[in-house]
Amino acid sequence: MADLSVNIAGVEWKNPVTTGSGTFGFGREYAEYFDLSNIGAICLKAISTKPRLGNKSPRIAEVTKGMLNSVGLQNPGAEYFLENELPWLRQFDTKLIANLCGSTIEDYVEVAEILGNKLDMFELNISCPNVKEGGMAFGTDAKMIEEITSKVKAVSKVPLIVKLSPNVTDIAEMAKAAEAGGADAISLINTLLGMKIDINTRRPVLNNNMGGMSGPAVMPVAVRMVYQVRRAVKLPIIGMGGITTGEDAVEFLLAGADAVSVGTAGIVDPYAWIKVRNGINDYLDKNGYESVNDIVGKLEMNN
Numbered sequence: 001m002a003d004l005s006v007n008i009a010g011v012e013w014k015n016p017v018t019t020g021s022g023t024f025g026f027g028r029e030y031a032e033y034f035d036l037s038n039i040g041a042i043c044l045k046a047i048s049t050k051p052r053l054g055n056k057s058p059r060i061a062e063v064t065k066g067m068l069n070s071v072g073l074q075n076p077g078a079e080y081f082l083e084n085e086l087p088w089l090r091q092f093d094t095k096l097i098a099n100l101c102g103s104t105i106e107d108y109v110e111v112a113e114i115l116g117n118k119l120d121m122f123e124l125n126i127s128c129p130n131v132k133e134g135g136m137a138f139g140t141d142a143k144m145i146e147e148i149t150s151k152v153k154a155v156s157k158v159p160l161i162v163k164l165s166p167n168v169t170d171i172a173e174m175a176k177a178a179e180a181g182g183a184d185a186i187s188l189i190n191t192l193l194g195m196k197i198d199i200n201t202r203r204p205v206l207n208n209n210m211g212g213m214s215g216p217a218v219m220p221v222a223v224r225m226v227y228q229v230r231r232a233v234k235l236p237i238i239g240m241g242g243i244t245t246g247e248d249a250v251e252f253l254l255a256g257a258d259a260v261s262v263g264t265a266g267i268v269d270p271y272a273w274i275k276v277r278n279g280i281n282d283y284l285d286k287n288g289y290e291s292v293n294d295i296v297g298k299l300e301m302n303n
Contacts, residue, residue: 002284003291009159009184013040020263021099041095051077066215070208095120117157139165142177149181159184172232187238230256246279
């Protein structure tokens, strides 16, 4: 068996597979299917300073080769998480990543301070709407990315991952802004903005009208963006977007990702994370690689 261990911003993962925030909850449901210690890290659902109810339903819709969601970052709040969820999660031998969300920069700073050093890493969800800027997502403006990254980094006691939105013109520019702000790693992509219409009612299917698209259909976009970001920054990259098999994950690794995240696939198959991990290992063994790190960024472009 190949060496699957990876180092992401100084944090050692036993393998390069983590979970997509928002698709894994706090792990309790999936723990009924497999030992959570078998994946490299768990990226938890978004955590805010105070509890959030999320958006009104319907807030999930199936689309061709994927799904739309407009859940609205529903969560019980940081204090509840620390008291009721974190102790249970710590029984597993895996790294824990908190996904931070908020409506203002001050929100992000506060939740990072509340969580302190009780988790292994933070992931900054900059696809949230910035209420002080008319609802525009933090992650669609390079200056805003650098500012929010630097301010959260200033208080963060653990390595900080910045999760990039694909709903931009130049993903490399956004990655450079995160790097300039002091990010320790980059994750991408978050969901693509989409819409589904019920032709009988002539209304959007989602109550919120639009939502984030994930699933296999977004994978070529995600692979392209990972490749572009790898050429733009020196930070570790966690690649995600439509991964369902080990072969999918290998595409991301070859494009320059140091680790991968599986999300929507787990809704269809609760063993998806284990199958992806095993599939990566099978590829390495078949092709004579001793370590997963041997294939990172080894894409050979056509002339």
